[in-house]
Amino acid sequence: MSDLFAAEPKKPLAEALRPTTLDEVIGQQHLIGPGKPLRLAVEAKTPHSMILWGPPGVGKTTLARILANSFDAEFIPLSAVLSGVKDIREAVERAHAALMRDGRPTILFVDEVHRFNKSQQDAFLPYVESGLFTFIGATTENPSFEVNSALLSRAQVYVLNALSDDELKQLLARITSGGTLGTLEFDDAAVDTLIGYADGDARRFLNLLEQTRTAALARKVGRIDAAFLGEVLTINARRFDKGGDAFYDQISALHKSVRGSNPDGALYWLTRMLDGGADPRYLARRLIRMAWEDIGLADPRAARVALDAADTYERLGSPEGELALGQAAIYLAIAAKSNAGYKAYNQARAFVAQDKSRPVPVHLRNAPTKLMKELGYGHDYRYAHDEPHAYAAGETYLPDGLEDIHWYEPVPRGLESKIAEKLTFLRELDAAANDNQHD
Template identity: 45%
Template sequence: MNEPLAERLRPNTIDDYISQTHIVGPNGSLTKQIKSGIIPSMIFWGPPGVGKTTLANIIANTSERPFYTLSAINSGVKDVREVIDKAKKSGGLFTTKNPILFIDEIHRFSKSQQDSLLQAVEKGWVTLIGATTENPSFEVIPALLSRCQVYILNSFNKNDLEALLRRAIEKDDILSKKTIKLKETDALLRFSGGDARKLLNIFELLVNSESRDKIVITNDLVIQHVQNNIVRYDKTGEQHYDIISAFIKSIRGSDPNAAVYYLARMIEGGEDVKFIARRLLILASEDIGNANPTALVIANSTFQAVSTIGNPESRIILSQCATYLACSPKSNASYQAINNAQQLVKQTGDLSVPLEIRNAPTKLMKELGYGDNYKYAHNYDGNFVNQEFMPESISGTTLYEPGNNSRESAQREFLKKRWKDKYGY
């Protein structure tokens, strides 16, 4: 049986590697390390199909090191220790030829499994390269994360994906037996979602579906052959981001029926329930916020509950949370407020905090006027007194605009009574 196209085209050298120029381009942060063979332990973080495994293989080949690989899906502590024992025998301590241990989907390792890697990494028995689609700050234990450099890999852009297609047509021995013309690529790129592996799998499926020796790739041809062949949810990444995106957008759009449908797709596909709960937690603040502050409380309780209970009962809790959030009033006002504030900070830099609201922990600071004339709000009627909190040069800048719902309308009235002469409420 032939290898999949994505495997046949996997590059073996850094010069053949497409994309991620910010880390492996001519001036990339990893390029010199790879070519010198002095490789630190590291974590590759990025969506599926962006070259994490390929880059690990290239590093091993270029540095001529022994290469061991484990998948966190089907490996346990025993497997980790067996590989480390082999690595200790095949390489020297703290040399440029330390074996590389590549762990795919390292975020799926439990704390005890990650703990089993610590000594090997610290002692230099192995150089660890982990790959993850999840934020390592949340999914990798701090002790291990502190021993690794984190590199972010981005989704392929249009030029990268089209270059991959041209390479497949020109260099693959099987595809080169046919005459293939890329007339249109929009549908191929849309279905791939920036995932190079998915793109090549779809392209191979398309070519193999055509009995003709001469094939002209058009959007209609792609849709005709591909649309009905990619409906299955793949928890390893093929539709991981498509389904979670549809799930979140359905809740944001106040459609509980679509929300539980996509929730069921993920549950039936074996998705990590904590991944789903974490996205609900973000949505509760980003898309509902102060329109219904209880949403964040329920989402947080959901995350804690599914972390404790696990499958299969977590589906009930997730369904309750998803339908509650879908039926909740929506507002992104607090989300927009922090976006506006961060943009203002980037534009204006480190402006001076007004003296009267500065902290004065030392005698010198008090002598310099820190905290002078500060008005303690609770000493005034209504627990409010008009005073300046913003730096002088941006005084009166409105960053938070309450939404048009009952709760935030009340907030707007609250602010208007107090700040009608300063902010635009």
């Protein structure tokens, strides 16, 4: 009787087609092309520690394996998701054994290195320093934030890019010419659909092709069109990590599109994030923030529109409530812009944080008791409503020594242009009142 568990499992297409040399790699030519850093390292046979930073499915693990083969090094892979300090110790022992046995160098590859905590990352340092192994870490997150500085200072960071449409087409051409997909053919619309679904991820692209091949065999279909793909493929969310670097890049792009008065850009990034699984409530909060930071008093209705959109989403939920968020993003983008209030608040806050505790001027103090009145609290306070223009010209409202501060300077846009006119008029009244006092 045959042993069912002795058989080797069939490799997924992405694993079966993994490149084994730099020349087989599609993409990342800025790193592996002629005269580029990783190509030069291989040609010079000089391994060095590095961090490979890029989105999923762009070749980080593949490049690490190729480098190990090129340097004839022992390759020890670890996954930061599954491994702990015990696994790190075992890897160190293996590296020692390889060195003692035949003088062979070791490359220690840590996938998703950002998931190791600081103490786990620190465990590599003595062995990187001693040269026991060359460290290669792979991460989808910004190493500046996720890799501790000591390890980062000992490793060169290389940025890998998502594969372009043309590069994915090269990959498809290589697969079809090699007969991996049999006689299966794809029309142009189907190719474009697959590339769109892959979102620059070669592994996802190969998995989609594998799903397509399986479905085509089951249905006895020889030519694939976009309609067939729509029926048979299970599509995951686009490349997006709710807590990762791509998340903050995209919210930054949304904010800058609103600030730059580009409604199409604002809509694109908003819908990209919704499509990727971002919490609509988070996006609603960010829209409210944009209304106060970048529009402010140039158009006070913007804050109300953002708040109403947030309330609408709470009442309707997804997907209906997302329409309100979309229209709020459009309104914020086309509204008059001013950061005058934002700047004034930050300047005042910074000043107060470093300044001494100045007393409230006596004429502005509250005087609820007889003693306070006898001490002069509130004495000589001028009630603005009883003054011409409802303004006590020449009155001061800041502590002594701060009378000339003007943090808020409105911009000549939207409602703030009217505010600027009023402030100019009031300052003229102050100047006239002060002149009269000095006469």
